[in-house]
Amino acid sequence: MAARVRVHVVRVLLGVGATGAFVWLILRDVHIGEVGRALAGANLAFLPEIAAVYVVRFWLRALRWRVLVAHIKPVSVRDALPRVVLSQGANLVLPFQLGYGVMIQISARKFGMSRLHLLGAEAVERLMDGVTFAVFLGVTMAFLPIGAAFRGLTVFMLVGTALGVLLASEAARPASPLSPARNARLRRWGGARLAEGLGAVRRPRQLAGVSALSAAIWLTEAVLFWLTARAFGLHAEPLVFVFLVAAANVGAAIPIAQSGVGFLLLAQQALIAVRQDPELATAYAIGLQGVLSLPFLVLGPLAAWQMRLSLAELLPWERPSSSPESQPEAAPQAPGVR
Helix, strand or coil: HHHHHHHHHHHHHHHHHHHHHHHHHHHCCHHHHHHHHHHHCCCCHHHHHHHHHHHHHHHHHHHHHHHHHCCCCCCHHHHHHHHHEEEEEEECCCCCCCHHHHHHHHHHHHHHCCHHHHHHHHHHHHHHHHHHHHHHHHHHHHCCCCCCHHHHHHHHHHHHHHHHHHHHHHHHCCCCCCCHHHHHHHHHHHHHHHHHHHHHHHCCHHHHHHHHHHHHHHHHHHHHHHHHHHHHCCCCCCHHHHHHHHEEEEEECCCCCHHHHHHHHHHHHHHHHHCCHHHHHHCCCHHHHHHHHHHHHHHHHHHHHHHCCCCHHHCCCCCCCCCCCHHHCCCCCCCCCC
């Protein structure tokens, strides 16, 4: 117990320290007064359009999650909707990417799925997001003066996601070349469940659906970014917002800091890289983070109520007393047997 408490304290301290460092990086070269004036001058007339796009993006995320877990268990879009709302809210708030772990344990309990199945499915979802960001960065790099740092990020994402797809496809192979004894050890550990969770990468139709929905989700996000820019009087060509979606969300995945701060930093730097005014870029990044985050003050509790969740179930260190993993994993059936 004491060791767990120490680990949590260290995580909190690291998260606070990294978040503070990112805030300093965001604000060190800007005039706070100019940023405040830009924020105060935002045009609220765009809020209805922003809200409409917000609804569409959640519906697309719920549809993608339904497709993603279709080979594990059928889930309706209606049931998936509160889950994706909570998932995005948790990822905005928690450092160390703990939001994903929280949603795996909640989804396992509420949908009756194995956590290892869900871990594999979550890995595929993150991988498809990474592929989408890599494509967005690759396309925009050809047309925008994004600078050496973002060109390096683009190359890293293109190579990294390609390797990730290959590794996930290999891990999801139904017929393992390993020895029977090692296969038995993997079954006891739950490796077969994890491979089944990754199974979407070896189902062409399912993978195509997840890929298409991932592209639609992030293009919708680019529309949201564009509408927010209009509210702040920031004018840029459409490709800038495609680039911004990819760069800022890569920043949100920085593991130590609270993800919203990583998003802010990369959003600000991405706009500065395409020659936007630093103060306006900072105000826009802060306003965009508000557009993405503030609705969760209402939507988060509603989603938790819809899923009948207690406060304890929303904590990142909560441990369920039982789960599908506690049951022994059955040996694989012969080919053709269902």
